[in-house]
Amino acid sequence: MVSFGDVTGGRGFGAPMRFEGSVYDCEVVGKVPTSLNGAFVRVGGEWFYPPMKPDDSPFNADGYVSMFRFRNGIVDYTGRWVRTPRFEADRKAGRQLYGYYRNPFTDDPSVRDPSRPNLRTVSNTNTFAFDGKLFTLKEDGLPIRIDPKTLETVGSYNFGGQWTGETFTAHPKLDPETGEMIAFGYEASGLASNDIVFQFFDKAGKKKREVRFKAPYVAMLHDIAITEKHILIPVCGYTASVERLRQGGVHWHWDSKLPSYVGILPRDGEAKDVRWFKGPESSTVHTFNARTVGNKVIMEAPIGTSNPFPFFPSIDGGPYNPLGGRCFLRRQTFDLNSKSDGFTDEVVEGTDMTGLGRIDDRYTGRDYRYAYCGFADREKPFDEAKGGPGLKGRVTNSYGRWDLSTNRLATYFAGDAHALQEGCFAPKSPTAPEGDGYLIGVASNYREMRSELVIIDAAQMQEVARVIMPFRLSSQVHGNWFADKQLAFA
């Protein structure tokens, strides 16, 4: 018998939505483009049983995967739990067996095994398609394979035994021209290890090689960027140690004294070829994109100045600074000819944004023009009476499109009682020019207490259709558009 109380973000819009379901032929305002055939597949966290520790990170909530399936202008919705081994163990026990985020020492004795931390992944961070297969991902474990027809969980996946290491990133990269997958794991040889392993697969799913090296310190390595020639690995001030984990807290602490780094590995390089560039305290959780121009490697990312997540404490016990996670679109340029470990860093445009940056993925690693990100447009009204705790004044009510050729921002506003989750870009056709397509993302309508999928013409930054859901959707971390040719949807 489940009792939540207020431990999971309270009631109102953040109240638990712990169900599985389908909506057929969803209600639509506007007109869904009939050329959009595929699915927007998103994943996030939803507690099946309440967290064992009331102050735990939301990153520790059970994975919940959902899909908006587009066919000839008709949209169907399905949402399901990601049935990880952990989910099944909890269900069998009828209670929460797992303790703090990525701290197996805090687990119930019946499942406690710090030597196999990846068995407790909730797989709640990103969705990914490769080699005709659909996955949910979380960086503390292996991918969970999902049936794209039903969203039923197939099981853990190690690429037919080819994947080495305990973990697999939530942000593998696909080279849009070669189809190659560049993926990595960190804490790759066990809990709080600083081992990184990069692994390279051809487009047919065959592993070509791997490179192992060590991070400057045990850090959260959430996202990378690739160019045609290089891989960029941002390292920022979260750190962990087995000793601290044994003491029974969450995995990460923010250490303001730690420098940030960006590692650069040539795509055909070995461990000895990794070069670490060093910067001041900052947080690069996600990237937009990067490119190699001559001897320079250039990356854009939404970058903050300090700890972006209040549920991961400062290592010195100090108070949380809410401005630390405020991101700006920054460009960092690394000169491979330089003998210095420094780099140049500039703000491209002065509007602050979320840390969730997206591009037209067909331009991954190449020269590109458009960066997409959610942001809080303060000039637009938000109905604060409906906002709930924490939303006042900084609601992500808009998507922005930053034009890197002009440094100008074009915006889309979702509505005066709406907060946007991360959107993604879907091209109008495989051969459409960059940015000629749709931004797709979920808006929370606080007034009607329901979610809405917004579909925006990305060239005009104007809404063309809105799918009206009959309920609130679980909060999403990442979501992606997969075209019919990528996955065999129903």
Next chain:
Amino acid sequence: MVSFGDVTGGRGFGAPMRFEGSVYDCEVVGKVPTSLNGAFVRVGGEWFYPPMKPDDSPFNADGYVSMFRFRNGIVDYTGRWVRTPRFEADRKAGRQLYGYYRNPFTDDPSVRDPSRPNLRTVSNTNTFAFDGKLFTLKEDGLPIRIDPKTLETVGSYNFGGQWTGETFTAHPKLDPETGEMIAFGYEASGLASNDIVFQFFDKAGKKKREVRFKAPYVAMLHDIAITEKHILIPVCGYTASVERLRQGGVHWHWDSKLPSYVGILPRDGEAKDVRWFKGPESSTVHTFNARTVGNKVIMEAPIGTSNPFPFFPSIDGGPYNPLGGRCFLRRQTFDLNSKSDGFTDEVVEGTDMTGLGRIDDRYTGRDYRYAYCGFADREKPFDEAKGGPGLKGRVTNSYGRWDLSTNRLATYFAGDAHALQEGCFAPKSPTAPEGDGYLIGVASNYREMRSELVIIDAAQMQEVARVIMPFRLSSQVHGNWFADKQLAFA
């Protein structure tokens, strides 16, 4: 692509909830009795496609069946569409093919067939278990058989070819001692016919006999009552004719000039034995119970004075009187020795109530003590800011238990932002005394925009547990408790 606009009762709490889904191990406040093992299975209407006629009756919405499954104190929820032939035809066409409530003349030509009106039933009125099978019912068609494990639709059911007639009531009666089923159909020989057929089945599902006779006029015969010896058939002022249906409106018109009737048929009688007692304009849509005492037949029911449903117009075009459906618990006594066609009619207790009366079904047809019904307790506050249209001042915020031995009312109040749908009684055990059990029903929480299942100790009229749903539930017509021994639930 579905577009609703505001045609189905607007947005807010009445907005469409057109999805299928399951909640496992539902969130609970309080403690669900571990002795309650079975399921509360309810059905109501939900438009899959918007109605063809914006002013249509909500009775014409697609059937939606849902179940709260109780096992050892754990509650699981499942909700599914009733996949009637009509639902499947609409889905195949991708649009609404069916016109007004019970008027096949208004259907799309592709499905129009006034000779088979029962093919267009939406089966949205009641749930029923007999002979180990679960059904949804609506009085304009045959039962739809439902799998109690999954709520998947098995299909139309005619009792293995035994059922004769085009229609089957939403309120068949089971004799609690013999297990006999007494069921009937009206408009039994076609659209707007005044033929009634009663059919009697033994507890093993074998048909014993049938009786055919005619109603005094073509009327809505929604519910009956039985005693150990008699069947009571209330007839009230709704009427229909094929001529009016051809003109293209809804099925029923209210005719204030028509008398009400109660027909009394001996359970072992034939058509010639039916006796019609006559009264003034009134509306007996549902009954509580009845009994035979010597030569008298006595029935209690929630009875109104005139047209209870605003979507069925007056035949004279006059305005709708909202007081017409205001019901009181009345007792009607029929003297079989009398030569008169009159009867006595008294108000048992002066609190007005909904028209949805329930009892401890183990006392059907017998002397009984308790009548249960929802009512609007005006002394209890309702948060009008959250109420939405039509709710102000007359919210069914309470369940009442009328003690017929004392004529006193005991009440349960659901909350200051809550409206209750019909509850039902579940005994603590098969041998528990009358009223020793639970009232179970769905509350709409307007403040949190979600539904809640309330479980009330019926002896104390005090809540013992509340199941918190993450969403609003479709509006219910009727719901029933089925114990594990009645149906093979999962």
